Amino acid sequence: MFEPAEPKPRLRVVLCAPRGFCAGVVRAVDIVERALQIYGAPIYVRHEIVHNRFVVDSLKSKGVVFIRELSEAPSGPQPVIFSAHGVARAVPEEAKARNLFTIDATCPLVTKVHREAQAHFKRGRRIVLIGHAEHPEVIGTMGQLPPGAVTLVSSIEEVARLAPDDGRPIAYVTQTTLSIDDTRGVVAALKARFPAIDAPPNQDICYATTNRQEAVKAAARQAEAAIVVGAANSSNSQRLREVAEREGCAAQLVADERGIDWGALANVGSLVLTAGASAPETLVERILKALHARYDVALETLTTTSESMTFPLPRELRELV
Numbered sequence: 138m139f140e141p142a143e144p145k146p147r148l149r150v151v152l153c154a155p156r157g158f159c160a161g162v163v164r165a166v167d168i169v170e171r172a173l174q175i176y177g178a179p180i181y182v183r184h185e186i187v188h189n190r191f192v193v194d195s196l197k198s199k200g201v202v203f204i205r206e207l208s209e210a211p212s213g214p215q216p217v218i219f220s221a222h223g224v225a226r227a228v229p230e231e232a233k234a235r236n237l238f239t240i241d242a243t244c245p246l247v248t249k250v251h252r253e254a255q256a257h258f259k260r261g262r263r264i265v266l267i268g269h270a271e272h273p274e275v276i277g278t279m280g281q282l283p284p285g286a287v288t289l290v291s292s293i294e295e296v297a298r299l300a301p302d303d304g305r306p307i308a309y310v311t312q313t314t315l316s317i318d319d320t321r322g323v324v325a326a327l328k329a330r331f332p333a334i335d336a337p338p339n340q341d342i343c344y345a346t347t348n349r350q351e352a353v354k355a356a357a358r359q360a361e362a363a364i365v366v367g368a369a370n371s372s373n374s375q376r377l378r379e380v381a382e383r384e385g386c387a388a389q390l391v392a393d394e395r396g397i398d399w400g401a402l403a404n405v406g407s408l409v410l411t412a413g414a415s416a417p418e419t420l421v422e423r424i425l426k427a428l429h430a431r432y433d434v435a436l437e438t439l440t441t442t443s444e445s446m447t448f449p450l451p452r453e454l455r456e457l458v
């Protein structure tokens with residue numbers, strides 16, 4: 138006897154816009170693709186070009202070799218590309234000493250923070266960097282200046298532990314992918330301790346981080362759970378998960394649909410879906426497909442702003458095409 142299939146449970150899915158790739162990630166991936174076209178494989182990339190396994194694996198399949206340190210790159214005509222997160226000054230210096238051909242895929246918004254830190258140093262300022270220890274961007278920014286020139290803080294508690302005012306002017310810069318809300322608190326603590334502290338002319342947290350956090354915050358207010366597509370080592374993706382959680386959503390950060398904790402979605406009627414700045418849209422599509430397979434999905438998009446930012450490729454790649 139034919140048994141009618143159980144109807145799928147209904148699930149309202151609120152898709153955040155903007156989400157996913159930012160202009161800096163698009164540029165970094167384009168740089169590698171363009172270098173492959175021009176110079177052929179192998180192309181060497183120092184560290185993950187962006188923090189996403191899918192992107193890294195797909196570039197590997199085209200002949201990109203990811204290395205941890207420059208010493209792993211052979212001398213010769215093949216380029217070595219620096220990742221979107223930026224590098225300490227010692228890295229291009231080492232490359233120059235070894236006569237390596239390098240291409241810099243550092244996001245221009247990270248380079249802007251490097252320049253701010255260098256300008257503060259030239260003016261004799263004590264510099265505080267708000268960021269997460271060990272993140273490649275933080276290592277790159279601190280490495281723009283001699284050891285000891287920049288003090289890293291990541292919390293209000295660490296601000297309280299900073300050495301007292303030593304008479305030197307003081308300034309702060311930040312990592313580009315921080316939580317807007319957390320950073321506001323750390324900045325307020327810095328201003329309370331050092332009222333004359335010099336702030337960045339425009340905030341260092343980048344437009345993409347800001348827009349994705351605002352979108353997920355608005356969407357999370359209307360939903361019970363959230364899925365953020367992104368890598369566990371992606372700072373901006375982790376911050377999206379935290380923002381959703383603070384708005385009361387049970388949030389999970391997943392690399393792709395295989396990472397979804399379906400048990401956590403039992404009895405959930407509304408779900409936010411977004412993606413970190415290094416997660417390609419194809420992964421969002423795979424998640425949606427997996428959701429459609431289990432649920433009667435009512436899909437809507439919540440657009441909080443539109444983006445038109447683009448960054449040009451480095452001149453050496455533009456001129457050769």
Ligand code: SF4
Pocket residue numbers: 159160161162221244245246247313314343344345346373414
């Ligand atoms: S998240 Fe912001 S700083 Fe980082 S690559 Fe994207 S645009 Fe650049």
